Amino acid sequence: MHIKEIEFINFKSFGKKVKIPFFEGFTTISGPNGSGKSNIIDGVLFVLGLSSSRTMRAEKLTDLIYNGDSSRKPDFAQVTIKFDNTDRTMPIASDEISITRKIRETDSGYYSYFYFNGKAVSLTDVHNHLAKAGVTPEGYNVVMQGDVTRIINMTPVERRKIIDEIAGVAEFDSKKDRALNE
Ligand code: ATP
Ligand code: MG
Structure with missing residues:
Protein backbone atom coordinates (compact mmCIF):
# COMPACT_ATOMS: atom_id res chain seq x y z
CA MET A 1 0.00 0.00 0.00
CA HIS A 2 1.29 3.47 -0.75
CA ILE A 3 0.04 7.04 -0.91
CA LYS A 4 -1.01 7.92 -4.48
CA GLU A 5 -2.03 11.51 -4.00
CA ILE A 6 -2.65 14.13 -1.34
CA GLU A 7 -5.12 16.93 -1.97
CA PHE A 8 -5.06 20.11 0.09
CA ILE A 9 -7.81 22.71 0.28
CA ASN A 10 -7.09 25.77 2.44
CA PHE A 11 -4.63 23.77 4.57
CA LYS A 12 -1.77 25.88 6.01
CA SER A 13 0.08 27.51 3.10
CA PHE A 14 -2.07 25.78 0.44
CA GLY A 15 -4.60 28.56 -0.23
CA LYS A 16 -5.83 26.96 -3.44
CA LYS A 17 -6.78 23.37 -4.12
CA VAL A 18 -3.44 21.61 -4.56
CA LYS A 19 -2.92 17.97 -5.54
CA ILE A 20 0.48 16.35 -4.97
CA PRO A 21 1.22 12.98 -6.59
CA PHE A 22 3.25 10.33 -4.75
CA PHE A 23 4.90 7.31 -6.28
CA GLU A 24 5.43 3.75 -5.18
CA GLY A 25 8.74 3.38 -3.40
CA PHE A 26 10.26 6.79 -2.97
CA THR A 27 9.14 10.37 -3.44
CA THR A 28 11.26 13.35 -2.49
CA ILE A 29 10.02 16.91 -2.26
CA SER A 30 12.42 19.79 -2.67
CA GLY A 31 11.92 23.53 -2.54
CA PRO A 32 13.12 26.74 -0.89
CA ASN A 33 12.78 27.34 2.86
CA GLY A 34 9.24 28.17 3.84
CA SER A 35 7.76 26.88 0.59
CA GLY A 36 5.56 24.32 2.36
CA LYS A 37 7.46 21.02 2.29
CA SER A 38 6.92 20.30 5.98
CA ASN A 39 3.30 21.45 5.67
CA ILE A 40 2.76 18.43 3.40
CA ILE A 41 3.85 16.10 6.21
CA ASP A 42 1.68 18.08 8.64
CA GLY A 43 -1.19 17.35 6.24
CA VAL A 44 -0.47 13.62 6.46
CA LEU A 45 -0.53 13.74 10.28
CA PHE A 46 -3.72 15.81 10.16
CA VAL A 47 -5.74 13.56 7.87
CA LEU A 48 -4.63 10.32 9.48
CA GLY A 49 -5.36 11.67 12.96
CA LEU A 50 -1.79 10.97 14.05
CA SER A 51 -1.39 14.41 15.56
CA SER A 52 -1.94 13.39 19.19
CA SER A 53 1.63 12.23 19.52
CA ARG A 54 3.25 14.50 16.96
CA THR A 55 2.97 18.20 16.53
CA MET A 56 1.69 19.84 13.38
CA ARG A 57 3.45 23.05 14.37
CA ALA A 58 0.21 24.90 15.07
CA GLU A 59 -1.01 26.12 18.46
CA LYS A 60 -4.61 25.24 17.77
CA LEU A 61 -6.29 23.23 15.04
CA THR A 62 -7.89 26.30 13.48
CA ASP A 63 -4.40 27.75 12.82
CA LEU A 64 -4.18 25.02 10.17
CA ILE A 65 -6.72 26.92 8.03
CA TYR A 66 -5.10 29.05 5.34
CA ASN A 67 -4.69 32.65 6.54
CA GLY A 68 -2.32 34.06 3.97
CA ASP A 69 -4.77 36.39 2.22
CA SER A 70 -6.50 39.12 4.23
CA SER A 71 -9.20 39.53 1.56
CA ARG A 72 -10.23 35.87 1.68
CA LYS A 73 -10.39 34.01 4.96
CA PRO A 74 -11.76 30.50 4.41
CA ASP A 75 -13.61 28.92 7.35
CA PHE A 76 -12.45 25.38 6.64
CA ALA A 77 -9.40 23.29 5.77
CA GLN A 78 -9.55 19.90 4.13
CA VAL A 79 -6.95 17.27 3.30
CA THR A 80 -7.54 14.00 1.42
CA ILE A 81 -5.09 11.13 1.05
CA LYS A 82 -5.65 8.54 -1.66
CA PHE A 83 -3.96 5.21 -1.02
CA ASP A 84 -3.23 2.56 -3.60
CA ASN A 85 -4.68 -0.60 -2.04
CA THR A 86 -4.27 -2.97 -5.00
CA ASP A 87 -2.15 -5.26 -2.78
CA ARG A 88 -5.03 -5.33 -0.21
CA THR A 89 -2.81 -4.28 2.70
CA MET A 90 -6.06 -2.91 4.03
CA PRO A 91 -8.52 -5.80 3.96
CA ILE A 92 -11.14 -3.88 2.01
CA ALA A 93 -12.33 -4.82 -1.48
CA SER A 94 -11.28 -1.55 -3.01
CA ASP A 95 -8.20 -0.71 -5.11
CA GLU A 96 -8.22 2.86 -3.92
CA ILE A 97 -8.89 4.11 -0.41
CA SER A 98 -9.47 7.74 0.37
CA ILE A 99 -9.34 9.30 3.79
CA THR A 100 -10.45 12.91 4.24
CA ARG A 101 -10.38 15.20 7.21
CA LYS A 102 -12.05 18.57 7.30
CA ILE A 103 -12.12 21.16 10.05
CA ARG A 104 -14.67 23.94 9.99
CA GLU A 105 -14.49 27.04 12.14
CA THR A 106 -17.71 28.64 13.37
CA ASP A 107 -18.55 31.34 15.91
CA SER A 108 -19.19 28.65 18.50
CA GLY A 109 -15.99 26.67 17.99
CA TYR A 110 -14.61 24.28 15.43
CA TYR A 111 -15.83 20.98 14.06
CA SER A 112 -13.74 18.10 12.79
CA TYR A 113 -14.99 15.53 10.27
CA PHE A 114 -13.42 12.33 8.95
CA TYR A 115 -14.48 10.46 5.81
CA PHE A 116 -13.39 6.98 4.76
CA ASN A 117 -14.06 6.32 1.06
CA GLY A 118 -16.53 9.19 1.13
CA LYS A 119 -18.50 7.94 4.14
CA ALA A 120 -18.54 9.96 7.37
CA VAL A 121 -16.67 8.07 10.11
CA SER A 122 -15.13 8.74 13.52
CA LEU A 123 -11.46 9.17 14.31
CA THR A 124 -11.55 5.75 16.01
CA ASP A 125 -12.86 4.22 12.76
CA VAL A 126 -9.96 5.81 10.85
CA HIS A 127 -7.47 4.52 13.44
CA ASN A 128 -8.96 1.02 13.30
CA HIS A 129 -8.69 0.91 9.50
CA LEU A 130 -5.12 2.24 9.57
CA ALA A 131 -4.08 -0.19 12.31
CA LYS A 132 -4.84 -3.03 9.87
CA ALA A 133 -2.16 -1.55 7.62
CA GLY A 134 0.29 -1.12 10.51
CA VAL A 135 -0.19 2.63 10.86
CA THR A 136 -0.78 3.79 14.44
CA PRO A 137 -0.51 7.13 16.28
CA GLU A 138 2.17 5.67 18.57
CA GLY A 139 4.03 4.10 15.67
CA TYR A 140 7.01 5.30 13.73
CA ASN A 141 5.29 5.55 10.36
CA VAL A 142 6.19 9.21 10.22
CA VAL A 143 9.73 10.13 11.21
CA MET A 144 9.84 13.81 12.04
CA GLN A 145 12.73 16.24 11.85
P1 ATP B 1 12.10 24.57 5.48
O1 ATP B 1 12.93 24.25 4.28
O2 ATP B 1 12.57 25.80 6.17
O3 ATP B 1 11.88 23.40 6.40
P2 ATP B 1 9.41 24.17 4.45
O4 ATP B 1 9.34 24.05 2.97
O5 ATP B 1 9.32 22.91 5.24
O6 ATP B 1 10.66 25.03 4.89
P3 ATP B 1 7.00 24.86 5.80
O7 ATP B 1 7.42 24.87 7.22
O8 ATP B 1 6.25 23.67 5.31
O9 ATP B 1 8.23 25.15 4.87
O10 ATP B 1 6.09 26.12 5.48
C1 ATP B 1 6.15 27.26 6.27
C2 ATP B 1 5.25 28.31 5.63
O11 ATP B 1 3.90 27.96 5.79
C3 ATP B 1 5.47 29.65 6.28
O12 ATP B 1 5.74 30.60 5.28
C4 ATP B 1 4.15 29.93 6.95
O13 ATP B 1 3.80 31.29 6.88
C5 ATP B 1 3.20 29.12 6.10
N1 ATP B 1 1.97 28.81 6.85
C6 ATP B 1 1.83 28.05 7.96
N2 ATP B 1 0.55 28.03 8.40
C7 ATP B 1 -0.14 28.81 7.51
C8 ATP B 1 -1.51 29.22 7.40
N3 ATP B 1 -2.44 28.81 8.29
N4 ATP B 1 -1.86 30.02 6.35
C9 ATP B 1 -0.93 30.42 5.46
N5 ATP B 1 0.36 30.10 5.50
C10 ATP B 1 0.77 29.31 6.52
MG1 MG C 1 10.55 22.03 6.76
Whole structure:
Protein backbone atom coordinates (compact mmCIF):
# COMPACT_ATOMS: atom_id res chain seq x y z
CA MET A 1 0.00 0.00 0.00
CA HIS A 2 1.29 3.47 -0.75
CA ILE A 3 0.04 7.04 -0.91
CA LYS A 4 -1.01 7.92 -4.48
CA GLU A 5 -2.03 11.51 -4.00
CA ILE A 6 -2.65 14.13 -1.34
CA GLU A 7 -5.12 16.93 -1.97
CA PHE A 8 -5.06 20.11 0.09
CA ILE A 9 -7.81 22.71 0.28
CA ASN A 10 -7.09 25.77 2.44
CA PHE A 11 -4.63 23.77 4.57
CA LYS A 12 -1.77 25.88 6.01
CA SER A 13 0.08 27.51 3.10
CA PHE A 14 -2.07 25.78 0.44
CA GLY A 15 -4.60 28.56 -0.23
CA LYS A 16 -5.83 26.96 -3.44
CA LYS A 17 -6.78 23.37 -4.12
CA VAL A 18 -3.44 21.61 -4.56
CA LYS A 19 -2.92 17.97 -5.54
CA ILE A 20 0.48 16.35 -4.97
CA PRO A 21 1.22 12.98 -6.59
CA PHE A 22 3.25 10.33 -4.75
CA PHE A 23 4.90 7.31 -6.28
CA GLU A 24 5.43 3.75 -5.18
CA GLY A 25 8.74 3.38 -3.40
CA PHE A 26 10.26 6.79 -2.97
CA THR A 27 9.14 10.37 -3.44
CA THR A 28 11.26 13.35 -2.49
CA ILE A 29 10.02 16.91 -2.26
CA SER A 30 12.42 19.79 -2.67
CA GLY A 31 11.92 23.53 -2.54
CA PRO A 32 13.12 26.74 -0.89
CA ASN A 33 12.78 27.34 2.86
CA GLY A 34 9.24 28.17 3.84
CA SER A 35 7.76 26.88 0.59
CA GLY A 36 5.56 24.32 2.36
CA LYS A 37 7.46 21.02 2.29
CA SER A 38 6.92 20.30 5.98
CA ASN A 39 3.30 21.45 5.67
CA ILE A 40 2.76 18.43 3.40
CA ILE A 41 3.85 16.10 6.21
CA ASP A 42 1.68 18.08 8.64
CA GLY A 43 -1.19 17.35 6.24
CA VAL A 44 -0.47 13.62 6.46
CA LEU A 45 -0.53 13.74 10.28
CA PHE A 46 -3.72 15.81 10.16
CA VAL A 47 -5.74 13.56 7.87
CA LEU A 48 -4.63 10.32 9.48
CA GLY A 49 -5.36 11.67 12.96
CA LEU A 50 -1.79 10.97 14.05
CA SER A 51 -1.39 14.41 15.56
CA SER A 52 -1.94 13.39 19.19
CA SER A 53 1.63 12.23 19.52
CA ARG A 54 3.25 14.50 16.96
CA THR A 55 2.97 18.20 16.53
CA MET A 56 1.69 19.84 13.38
CA ARG A 57 3.45 23.05 14.37
CA ALA A 58 0.21 24.90 15.07
CA GLU A 59 -1.01 26.12 18.46
CA LYS A 60 -4.61 25.24 17.77
CA LEU A 61 -6.29 23.23 15.04
CA THR A 62 -7.89 26.30 13.48
CA ASP A 63 -4.40 27.75 12.82
CA LEU A 64 -4.18 25.02 10.17
CA ILE A 65 -6.72 26.92 8.03
CA TYR A 66 -5.10 29.05 5.34
CA ASN A 67 -4.69 32.65 6.54
CA GLY A 68 -2.32 34.06 3.97
CA ASP A 69 -4.77 36.39 2.22
CA SER A 70 -6.50 39.12 4.23
CA SER A 71 -9.20 39.53 1.56
CA ARG A 72 -10.23 35.87 1.68
CA LYS A 73 -10.39 34.01 4.96
CA PRO A 74 -11.76 30.50 4.41
CA ASP A 75 -13.61 28.92 7.35
CA PHE A 76 -12.45 25.38 6.64
CA ALA A 77 -9.40 23.29 5.77
CA GLN A 78 -9.55 19.90 4.13
CA VAL A 79 -6.95 17.27 3.30
CA THR A 80 -7.54 14.00 1.42
CA ILE A 81 -5.09 11.13 1.05
CA LYS A 82 -5.65 8.54 -1.66
CA PHE A 83 -3.96 5.21 -1.02
CA ASP A 84 -3.23 2.56 -3.60
CA ASN A 85 -4.68 -0.60 -2.04
CA THR A 86 -4.27 -2.97 -5.00
CA ASP A 87 -2.15 -5.26 -2.78
CA ARG A 88 -5.03 -5.33 -0.21
CA THR A 89 -2.81 -4.28 2.70
CA MET A 90 -6.06 -2.91 4.03
CA PRO A 91 -8.52 -5.80 3.96
CA ILE A 92 -11.14 -3.88 2.01
CA ALA A 93 -12.33 -4.82 -1.48
CA SER A 94 -11.28 -1.55 -3.01
CA ASP A 95 -8.20 -0.71 -5.11
CA GLU A 96 -8.22 2.86 -3.92
CA ILE A 97 -8.89 4.11 -0.41
CA SER A 98 -9.47 7.74 0.37
CA ILE A 99 -9.34 9.30 3.79
CA THR A 100 -10.45 12.91 4.24
CA ARG A 101 -10.38 15.20 7.21
CA LYS A 102 -12.05 18.57 7.30
CA ILE A 103 -12.12 21.16 10.05
CA ARG A 104 -14.67 23.94 9.99
CA GLU A 105 -14.49 27.04 12.14
CA THR A 106 -17.71 28.64 13.37
CA ASP A 107 -18.55 31.34 15.91
CA SER A 108 -19.19 28.65 18.50
CA GLY A 109 -15.99 26.67 17.99
CA TYR A 110 -14.61 24.28 15.43
CA TYR A 111 -15.83 20.98 14.06
CA SER A 112 -13.74 18.10 12.79
CA TYR A 113 -14.99 15.53 10.27
CA PHE A 114 -13.42 12.33 8.95
CA TYR A 115 -14.48 10.46 5.81
CA PHE A 116 -13.39 6.98 4.76
CA ASN A 117 -14.06 6.32 1.06
CA GLY A 118 -16.53 9.19 1.13
CA LYS A 119 -18.50 7.94 4.14
CA ALA A 120 -18.54 9.96 7.37
CA VAL A 121 -16.67 8.07 10.11
CA SER A 122 -15.13 8.74 13.52
CA LEU A 123 -11.46 9.17 14.31
CA THR A 124 -11.55 5.75 16.01
CA ASP A 125 -12.86 4.22 12.76
CA VAL A 126 -9.96 5.81 10.85
CA HIS A 127 -7.47 4.52 13.44
CA ASN A 128 -8.96 1.02 13.30
CA HIS A 129 -8.69 0.91 9.50
CA LEU A 130 -5.12 2.24 9.57
CA ALA A 131 -4.08 -0.19 12.31
CA LYS A 132 -4.84 -3.03 9.87
CA ALA A 133 -2.16 -1.55 7.62
CA GLY A 134 0.29 -1.12 10.51
CA VAL A 135 -0.19 2.63 10.86
CA THR A 136 -0.78 3.79 14.44
CA PRO A 137 -0.51 7.13 16.28
CA GLU A 138 2.17 5.67 18.57
CA GLY A 139 4.03 4.10 15.67
CA TYR A 140 7.01 5.30 13.73
CA ASN A 141 5.29 5.55 10.36
CA VAL A 142 6.19 9.21 10.22
CA VAL A 143 9.73 10.13 11.21
CA MET A 144 9.84 13.81 12.04
CA GLN A 145 12.73 16.24 11.85
CA GLY A 146 14.61 15.76 15.15
CA ASP A 147 13.49 12.15 15.65
CA VAL A 148 16.69 10.78 14.15
CA THR A 149 18.98 12.64 16.57
CA ARG A 150 16.65 11.72 19.44
CA ILE A 151 16.91 8.04 18.53
CA ILE A 152 20.71 8.25 18.22
CA ASN A 153 20.95 9.81 21.69
CA MET A 154 18.73 7.20 23.35
CA THR A 155 19.97 4.49 25.69
CA PRO A 156 20.02 0.95 24.23
CA VAL A 157 16.97 0.06 26.38
CA GLU A 158 14.96 3.01 25.03
CA ARG A 159 15.95 2.09 21.48
CA ARG A 160 14.88 -1.49 22.12
CA LYS A 161 11.43 -0.16 23.09
CA ILE A 162 11.08 1.44 19.66
CA ILE A 163 11.96 -1.84 17.98
CA ASP A 164 9.32 -3.54 20.16
CA GLU A 165 6.77 -0.92 19.02
CA ILE A 166 7.63 -1.42 15.34
CA ALA A 167 7.60 -5.20 15.63
CA GLY A 168 4.21 -4.99 17.37
CA VAL A 169 5.52 -6.70 20.53
CA ALA A 170 4.93 -3.70 22.79
CA GLU A 171 1.18 -3.97 22.34
CA PHE A 172 1.22 -7.53 23.70
CA ASP A 173 3.57 -6.60 26.55
CA SER A 174 1.14 -3.94 27.75
CA LYS A 175 -1.85 -6.31 27.33
CA LYS A 176 0.03 -8.94 29.37
CA ASP A 177 0.87 -6.42 32.09
CA ARG A 178 -2.79 -5.38 32.27
CA ALA A 179 -3.94 -9.00 32.49
CA LEU A 180 -1.44 -9.83 35.25
CA ASN A 181 -2.60 -6.81 37.26
CA GLU A 182 -6.23 -7.85 37.18
P1 ATP B 1 12.10 24.57 5.48
O1 ATP B 1 12.93 24.25 4.28
O2 ATP B 1 12.57 25.80 6.17
O3 ATP B 1 11.88 23.40 6.40
P2 ATP B 1 9.41 24.17 4.45
O4 ATP B 1 9.34 24.05 2.97
O5 ATP B 1 9.32 22.91 5.24
O6 ATP B 1 10.66 25.03 4.89
P3 ATP B 1 7.00 24.86 5.80
O7 ATP B 1 7.42 24.87 7.22
O8 ATP B 1 6.25 23.67 5.31
O9 ATP B 1 8.23 25.15 4.87
O10 ATP B 1 6.09 26.12 5.48
C1 ATP B 1 6.15 27.26 6.27
C2 ATP B 1 5.25 28.31 5.63
O11 ATP B 1 3.90 27.96 5.79
C3 ATP B 1 5.47 29.65 6.28
O12 ATP B 1 5.74 30.60 5.28
C4 ATP B 1 4.15 29.93 6.95
O13 ATP B 1 3.80 31.29 6.88
C5 ATP B 1 3.20 29.12 6.10
N1 ATP B 1 1.97 28.81 6.85
C6 ATP B 1 1.83 28.05 7.96
N2 ATP B 1 0.55 28.03 8.40
C7 ATP B 1 -0.14 28.81 7.51
C8 ATP B 1 -1.51 29.22 7.40
N3 ATP B 1 -2.44 28.81 8.29
N4 ATP B 1 -1.86 30.02 6.35
C9 ATP B 1 -0.93 30.42 5.46
N5 ATP B 1 0.36 30.10 5.50
C10 ATP B 1 0.77 29.31 6.52
MG1 MG C 1 10.55 22.03 6.76
